[in-house]
Amino acid sequence: MSRSDVVVIGAGVVGLSIAIAAKMRGLDVTVIDREGPAAGASAGNAGAFAFTDILPLASPGILKKAPKWLLDPLGPLSIPPAYALQIAPWMLKFWRACQPSRVAYSTSAQTSLMDLSKAELEGFLSATGTLSMLRKDGNLQVYESDAEFQASLPGWEARQKHGIEFRHMDAAEMATLQPGLAPRFIRGTFTPGWYSIADPKLYTLALAEHFHALGGSIEIIEVKALQPVTDGVEISTADGRKRSAAKVVLSAGAFSHRIAKTLGETIPLETERGYNTTLPADAFDLRMQVTFGGHGFVVTRLTSGIRVGGAVELGGLDLPPNFKRSEAMLKKAQTFLPGLKAAGGTQWMGFRPSLPDSLPAIGRAKVTPNVVYAFGHGHLGLTQSAGTARIVADMLTGQAAAIDIAAFSPQRFG
Template sequence: MQEANVLNEIRPMVVIGAGIVGVAVAEQLQYRGHKVTLIDRESPGRGCSYGNAGHFATDVVLPLANMKTILSVPKLLMDPLGPLSIRWSYFHKALPWLMRFAMAAAPGNVERSCQHLRALNGRSIESYDRLLGRTGLTDLMTKRGALTVYERPDSAHRNQSTVDLLKGYGVEIQSLAADEIRALEPALGPAVAGGLYFPRTAHTTNPYRLVTCLAQSFMCGGGETLRDEVVGLENASGSVDIRLSSGKKISAQRLVIATGSWSKKFAQQLGYRVPLDTERGYHLMLPNAGCELTRPLVSFERSFVMTPMEEGLRLAGTVELAGLEAEPNYARADILFKHAQSLLPGIENRGATRWMGFRPSLPDSLPVLGIAPENPRLAFAFGHQHLGLTQAAITAELVADQLEGKAPEIDLSPFSIKRFQ
């Protein structure tokens, strides 16, 4: 990140967090004519945005907290390298979050979360069209849809209730036979028994480059960046004071917190409690996979995704609850290759690299968006869980509208941090 010569002075607009959400918010505000400072301890995109699956997953409108998930948890936890893992040393810390997660799975709560997720996702691609169009980055979004594949003949029947639910919320889905799936992706082997095609989704071939290019566009447009660590926030008269590890202090007339999994402590410093925890996600990058896909492909039975990227084939997925401090368990990345071998005969892992990142997750699967209660100087844009990439552009537009005193395109009250107070 380009260093900025920041003195101890007032900044009109400050965004903390240079992941895809924070950069999109900063760019949107700068585009609208505001003087914006973007702060992060790392360069843009080096957090969760670096290693995500690259999928604009507009089809994901069913929250993780639902009865199907709850009923499957005991079986999932029996496999230490399966799609869900809880480190038992962390269980007591995760228990309050897990209890809220269970309550969020009640049918009425699930229905409300579906409606609100659909409101965001249904506008996400159009928001990206505007963002990438004006920044000259349209080549970083590929619109070829996505596939979910079945390996067992009975999987289509077992998944039908979910398919019907998604269609009821306006998600476009086409059922495909095995030969139709392989016609779209010839690299797939004989294990595929059929699947689903989601035509209204998209992917990026380089999520990290997407963030860095957006950050560069922000700076070229007059935005200011500061690479420093925020160590404290404090409400002041007419501003929010920001203390940095370098010893500098900045007073922000308007502040947006977009710090992903680290947002909980900053919200708490300003008087807001939020049940935010982190889902640790892993990826395995295959630069010499020896086979090609043309769009994201999700395995229904194995719960992981494969996405074609500029640097190779990315295998991503799994959920691990272990907090922000525990060492990575890279066996969770390595197991993804074994899963991929079942679908892509001849796939190779020569030169493979592993990565782990933190998904900021709230029990109801909804992010925290918008101006803080009783504090118009402060706004939030965090907690997007698995959908930070998908929802970044629409988040930026909605939060910018509120900061400018305009009515956002959708009601942000369901996403308010007030729901946890």
């Protein structure tokens, strides 16, 4: 039976960041993944380090928008009828997390993790040889009416209280930053502190290469169960073998709750199924990421092309993709960016692991301190990867946490 100091389950951006941080602390680290590096949401996301995105999805504002959105099966938020009954308990927890006092608590916790992640990012990129992939172009959020703009102001006031820089502007000012917007967008807000990566898949693969260069190993095999043992953790895999580790980090994205259940923990993890279309690089002269918040999607510039994607479909892991959602976003994008060339795109759907209060689960398993959970980052996995890696590496080496992580307790839902 092989044995490592640490086994990290999950070769997405969070898992690999943790593995590198642990390896740099002198630990013997092995990564196990069911498909290999960058096979899931880490490959197809919008590539943003969205440090200004501190407001949880669970909020009073979403409760006002949700009924209208849910009536549109191709809208920003949808629940397939075949999944509605199964997700009902999660939705109840989501509704509870929308209470103002809970939102304030989640926002404060999210801000602390964002601040840590931003502080850790450039040092981590330098150490892994990926700093050249970082972009600091900012983000432009656009509004179609004064009413929509006014409705956004409480969110910007909350960001201002947390020291986030932004600038409101009119259509003429927006045109100087991002030419080609449709005239229907009359107001906008620019956030210069919004960073991005040149390509999320290439970045995650570069992390895998760096981990190999440090002497780490990555194995492609599915983990079926974890079992605490006297001197660590026993790992059962899909081929019937067992291996052991002194410590295990569970960072398997949308599949993490299934493995946690083998330890007797029921964690309410659901999947925000995200859709996008990646167009050729010359599809539009995009200067920065543009967010169409009223429609739940973004358009972003990557080295691999122009990516149009977003929205939330709460549909679990097993239903087939509904690529009509990608098509609907692309059709809107053509209207919003009249010069956009929509031919030659590649569609994608991925699972974004989401907990009801929009915060990740970072902390030890209930039954053993030798299993550390680090999953449930929703659409903020890339954003919070460096900060999460710092926290988990500190936990693995007995160091005090850089921030208070009580709000991220995996046991917070009872």
